[in-house]
Amino acid sequence: MRNPKIADAxxxxxxLYELDGANRYRVLAYREAARxxxxxxxxVAELAGEGRATELAxxxxxxxxxxxxxxxxxxxxxxxKLKEKLPASLVEITQIPGLGAKTVRKMYDELGISSLExxxxxxxxxxxRGVKGLGAKLEENVLASLxxxxxxxxxxxxxxxxxxxxxxxxxxxxxxHPASGEVExxxxxxxxAETCKDIxxxxxxxDPEALxxxxxxxxxxxxxxxxxxxxxxxxxxNDIKVDLRIVPPEEYGSLLQHFTGSKEHNVALRERAQRMGxxxxxxxxxxxxxxxxxxxxxxxxxxxRLGLMLVPPELRQGGNELELAAERExxxxxxxxxxxxxxxxxxxxxxxxxxxxxxxxxxxxxxYLYLAVTDHSASHGFGNDVPAGALLDRLAEVRELxxxxxxxxxxxxxxxxxxxxxxxxxxxxxxxELDWVIASVHTSFQIGAERMSERIVRAIExxxxxxxxxxxxxxxxxxxPYELALEPIFExxxxxxxxxxxxxxxxxxDLNEGNARLAAAAGVQLVINTxxxxxxxxxxxxxxxxxxxxxxxxxxxxxxxxxxxxxxxLRKRI
DNA sequence: GCCGTTTTCGGCCCGACTGTTTTCAGTCG
Numbered sequence: 147m148r149n150p151k152i153a154d155a156x157x158x159x160x161x162l163y164e165l166d167g168a169n170r171y172r173v174l175a176y177r178e179a180a181r182x183x184x185x186x187x188x189x190v191a192e193l194a195g196e197g198r199a200t201e202l203a204x205x206x207x208x209x210x211x212x213x214x215x216x217x218x219x220x221x222x223x224x225x226x227k228l229k230e231k232l233p234a235s236l237v238e239i240t241q242i243p244g245l246g247a248k249t250v251r252k253m254y255d256e257l258g259i260s261s262l263e264x265x266x267x268x269x270x271x272x273x274x275r276g277v278k279g280l281g282a283k284l285e286e287n288v289l290a291s292l293x294x295x296x297x298x299x300x301x302x303x304x305x306x307x308x309x310x311x312x313x314x315x316x317x318x319x320x321x322x323h324p325a326s327g328e329v330e331x332x333x334x335x336x337x338x339a340e341t342c343k344d345i346x347x348x349x350x351x352x353d354p355e356a357l358x359x360x361x362x363x364x365x366x367x368x369x370x371x372x373x374x375x376x377x378x379x380x381x382x383x384n385d386i387k388v389d390l391r392i393v394p395p396e397e398y399g400s401l402l403q404h405f406t407g408s409k410e411h412n413v414a415l416r417e418r419a420q421r422m423g424x425x426x427x428x429x430x431x432x433x434x435x436x437x438x439x440x441x442x443x444x445x446x447x448x449x450x451r452l453g454l455m456l457v458p459p460e461l462r463q464g465g466n467e468l469e470l471a472a473e474r475e476x477x478x479x480x481x482x483x484x485x486x487x488x489x490x491x492x493x494x495x496x497x498x499x500x501x502x503x504x505x506x507x508x509x510x511x512x513x514y515l516y517l518a519v520t521d522h523s524a525s526h527g528f529g530n531d532v533p534a535g536a537l538l539d540r541l542a543e544v545r546e547l548x549x550x551x552x553x554x555x556x557x558x559x560x561x562x563x564x565x566x567x568x569x570x571x572x573x574x575x576x577x578x579e580l581d582w583v584i585a586s587v588h589t590s591f592q593i594g595a596e597r598m599s600e601r602i603v604r605a606i607e608x609x610x611x612x613x614x615x616x617x618x619x620x621x622x623x624x625x626x627p628y629e630l631a632l633e634p635i636f637e638x639x640x641x642x643x644x645x646x647x648x649x650x651x652x653x654x655x656d657l658n659e660g661n662a663r664l665a666a667a668a669g670v671q672l673v674i675n676t677x678x679x680x681x682x683x684x685x686x687x688x689x690x691x692x693x694x695x696x697x698x699x700x701x702x703x704x705x706x707x708x709x710x711x712x713x714x715x716l717r718k719r720i
Numbered sequence: 721g722c723c724g725t726t727t728t729c730g731g732c733c734c735g736a737c738t739g740t741t742t743t744c745a746g747t748c749g
Contacts, residue, residue: 168721170721170732171722171731172721172722172734173721174721174722174732175721175722175732176721178721178722179721179722202734203722203723204721204722204723205721205722206721206723208721208722209722243747243748244738244739244746244747244748245747246746246747246748247746248745248746248747249746249747278740279739279740279745279746280740281739281740281741283738283739283740284738284740287738287739332749337743343732404734404735404749405749406747409749412733412734412749413733413734414733415732416733416734417731417732418745419726419733420733425733425734426733426734427733427734427735428735428736527728561725622727669732674736687742706740720744
């Protein structure tokens with residue numbers, strides 16, 4: 147059983163307990179456990195089988211027993227028992243914004259509401275206001291939420307790239323406004339998370355009303371949600387919610403820290419503060435004993451007062467970053483400016499939109515020292531296949547262009563398909579002519595973890611394969627990774643000197659941060675590539691670098707921060 | 721239910737907002 151399924155079961159159990167009126171800290175414990183299980187890079191089912199799930203923070207003997215029961219019986223006995231008492235469909239009602247377990251339980255006890263449809267009818271018949279504490283406004287909100295849920299399914303997340311585009315435009319506009327002081331993006335966008343729900347911006351201003359107005363009047367704003375001296379809120383034309391919060395300069399650091407999150411990071415930060423006799427909020431740091439409040443102008447001050455190094459936003463994940471910050475051992479993270487070359491891109495030869503010359507010119511303008519052009523291979527579908535003959539023609543073209551170009555080395559490469567049995571779709575004699583070979587899986591995703599891992603390991607062991615492309619095949623918000631075991635893959639890659647890619651396409655981010663961290667720890671050389679299909683998407687490098695930063699990786703762990711000469715020294719073939 | 725610079729019991733992050741109240745519980749980020 148995979149981790150997300152176990153995590154979902156505990157989330158459901160947490161809500162059931164909450165509906166049952168259990169101790170809130172017990173509920174919290176189940177929710178925390180669900181999060182830990184979801185984020186765990188190893189199979190929690192296997193850990194529990196070995197009696198080692200208790201090594202995870204937040205999982206004790208009781209939860210381990212429940213995990214084993216879940217795997218054995220398909221359901222946690224405690225959940226089954228609660229579902230005899232309460233309809234399981236109440237859980238789904240708590241998903242509606244504004245309706246927590248307490249309210250849902252009350253509506254069930256007093257009105258017998260146990261499904262979304264019953265809720266809709268009761269709200270439209272204005273029967274909810276008969277319950278003490280519920281009123282007309284709630285009925286209105288419930289109906290609006292139900293309508294939205296019907297229209298767009300559950301709450302819509304979007305790719306970071308989509309939100310960043312909007313966030314950066316707004317940031318530029320707000321910073322240019324005469325009333326603005328400090329302006330910064332906060333939230334998941336600032337942490338470079340894979341997906342996000344909304345955009346948070348925090349600011350100081352000489353005239354807060356005027357700065358709020360600037361957001362409301364921005365050309366991207368479709369709906370003005372609210373406004374005032376404390377900030378403003380809009381919805382953009384592409385339906386992204388944006389919150390601007392404005393505070394006095396002396397509280398700016400505290401506010402920025404607070405709204406950058408993550409939630410898990412802030413919880414850990416506050417727990418640490420409490421042990422020091424301090425209390426952290428978005429207004430400042432309070433000495434519990436004296437009540438003295440220290441408002442913080444900068445984020446650095448927030449962390450300094452807690453005895454910590456400034457934690458880069460990408461690392462604020464609620465992992466071990468605070469311990470590292472306390473020991474002054476936070477890693478020095480790789481930066482976009484340190485990337486010296488891109489080793490995965492496409493041209494019009496396969497499915498790209500720009501020519502070889504155009505891609506080379508763009509790479510050169512970026513200041514790269516090398517570029518590998520890696521069009522798809524012989525068996526690639528969609529009419530974008532490149533027969534061996536065409537590849538050899540391209541090779542000659544690359545050699546000629548490389549000789550004629552100063553300042554950047556152009557490499558002849560290919561992104562070859564790894565067939566289901568692990569073989570490649572060009573003959574070795576053809577591959578041997580190339581400077582750089584990426585092997586990727588593009589077909590037959592459903593062959594099971596074991597066969598998929600063997601397939602990729604075989605490609606890794608091929609002497610002419612330099613690198614594995616987008617290793618897990620996931621597409622964010624679209625397609626789950628295919629089933630595979632990464633441990634043997636990382637082990638084989640380290641042993642064979644085959645590099646592994648962090649694909650920077652914002653829909654891929656593959657490897658993801660957790661797996662990139664594990665790969666680096668296993669001694670694998672990582673390469674950050676864009677997989678660009680046109681000149682503009684060479685800019686996606688920032689997303690791959692963000693994933694590496696979130697994995698805590700520095701330039702020494704990323705092979706393409708090297709010059710080409712240094713890079714060549716890391717390769718298995720010279 | 722978990723966990724230990726509070727160490728096997730007694731705590732467990734904080735404040736704003738909303739809608740409903742007339743002093744606050746519930747929800748959310």
